[in-house]
Amino acid sequence: MFGLALLFAIVALVAAWFGFFGLAGTAAMIAQWIFVIALVLAVVSALFKALRGRPPV
Template sequence: MLRWALIFLVVAIIAAVFGFGGIAGTAAGIAKIIFFIFVVLLVISLVANALRGKPPGS
């Protein structure tokens, strides 16, 4: 999911360089949404792993 956020970020940067403001804004917004979803899922995963009680790597 982080990969998709980075892809949309690159598309937004390239579109901004070439002057496509609407496309750049839309791609940046999508990248931001996907990134925050990734962060939320990461935190949920870390909390669930900590509550499980197993040490990492075992």
């Protein structure tokens, strides 16, 4: 699950790069939402790993 969160974060950063440089107006907004989703997934993944007794990273 942490790998998916990392993938979402990378996709969000790429979309933000395209959006902030004027290639796509809505790409920046989509990137912000994807980045927030990635952060939530990363936190949930870390919590599940911590509850299972594994180190969070």
